Amino acid sequence: MSGTTKTIEFKIEGMDCGHCVKQIEATxxxxxxxxxxxxxxxxxxxxxxxxxxxxxxxTIFEAVEDAGFDVPR
Incomplete structure (x- = not known):
């Protein structure tokens, strides 16, 4: 891919294990x-x-929420 990248950081509520982390990273x-x-x-x-x-x-926040977690805004 080409173009300029941007890094965002945000909180996620509802994670309680390594499986949650892997699920979000995969999604x-x-x-x-x-x-x-x-x-x-x-x-x-x-x-x-x-x-x-x-x-x-x-779109990223919605994907995390669709996976069953909360993104406070």
């Missing part, structure tokens, strides 16, 4: 326009590197 990582995903159970947060011309922050 968000599979979205077109996402370069890298790092989810931290310890800080209940995620860092996502994305191509803003291909995917919006709202």
């Amino acid at each position: 968000v990582g599979g979205l077109p326009g996402v370069e890298e995903v790092k989810v931290s159970l310890a800080s209940n947060s995620a860092s996502v590197t994305l191509y803003p011309e291909q995917i919006s922050e709202a």
Whole structure:
């Protein structure tokens, strides 16, 4: 992929195990326009590197919520 990437960090509520982390990383990582995903159970947060011309922050938040977790805004 080409273009400029942007990294966003946001809180995720509802994670309680490593499986939750893997589920979110797989869900968000599979979205077109996402370069890298790092989810931290310890800080209940995620860092996502994305191509803003291909995917919006709202789309990422919705994917996390569709997986059964909350993204406080």
